Amino acid sequence: SPRVRQNVFSLNFSLMMFANMAGSVSSGYLSELWPGSREGLSGTLLAFGLVALASAVFLAFIPRGKGSATASRSQEQLGLNSILRDKKLSRLVASHLLIGFGAGLIVPLFNVFMSNKLGASTSQIGIIMSVGQIATALGGLLVPLVVRRLGQVATVVVLRLASIPFLLIIANAPNLQLLGAAYFLRTALMNMTNPVDSSFTMEMAGEKRVAMSSLLSGMNTITRAISVLASGWIMSRFSYALPYYLTCGLYAVTTLLFWRWFRREKTPVTQGAVLQ
Secondary structure, three states, X not given: OHHHHHHHHHHHHHHHHHHHHHHHHHHHHHHHHOOOHHHHHHHHHHHHHHHHHHHHHHHHHOOOOOOOOOOOHHHHHHHHHHHHHOHHHHHHHHHHHHHHHHHHXXXXXXXXXXXXXXXXXXXXXXXXXXXXXXXXXXXXXXXXXHHHHXXXXXXXXXXXXXXXXXXXXXXXXXXXXXXXXXXXXXXXXXXXXXXXXXXXXXHHHHHHHHHHHHHHHHHHHHHHHHHHHHHHHHHHHOOOOHHHHXXXXXXXXXXXXXXXXXXXXXXXXXXXXXXX
16 A cells, blocks of 8 residues: 555665675575586576576565556557656656766776776675675665655755765775775765655556556666766776765755655545554
């Protein structure tokens, strides 16, 4: 129900982050069980592939929802067209597009930035990344408390704006210690908005949730693919810090627009109790 959807999004998000962290840590140990590095990597990939395959079994236990779960191609197209014609939903799409483009400029190349600019080793990068996943998971568990106090829109705005100074610190950090601390805080603050934003988007989309989810998923893949190419070109031609400045600008502008567009929106989640 809408009253508990925020909790479900937050819990699912945190569990995914804890699982990612466990996978990152265990992969390092698994690869050492084989005699050669190539065999170790192949064996690790095989092990995780089997785990992923086994997880599909649990899909059989998911209960069917009410109504039809399938839609014809024409119905899907109609849903996408109606989203783009809807002023509020098209603004949500634009917001996701800009945030996704900004994230694509920096997130996929965090390891390149740390390695080439500050000379971080593979193990150091792995530790920093794992700590970031811990921060994200813990932050996700705190999200319902923040939403209950501020509401969904204000939570997204406050956390996104609060993460921007730490991006600037990362771009100019003189050592790995400062970068690691800034990465921890930036990752926690920015990623805490994900379950809130997802819940808010689904509430706004209403009966168009399926089409909206498909549209955002496709857009996220395309925008990140384009922005990571742009980021690599910028880093090689200009500086490693410039993509971070561009991302800060995109985040700031998009967040302020998000506040202007949706600050008066009241969804069922924010009107009812978030925590039961």
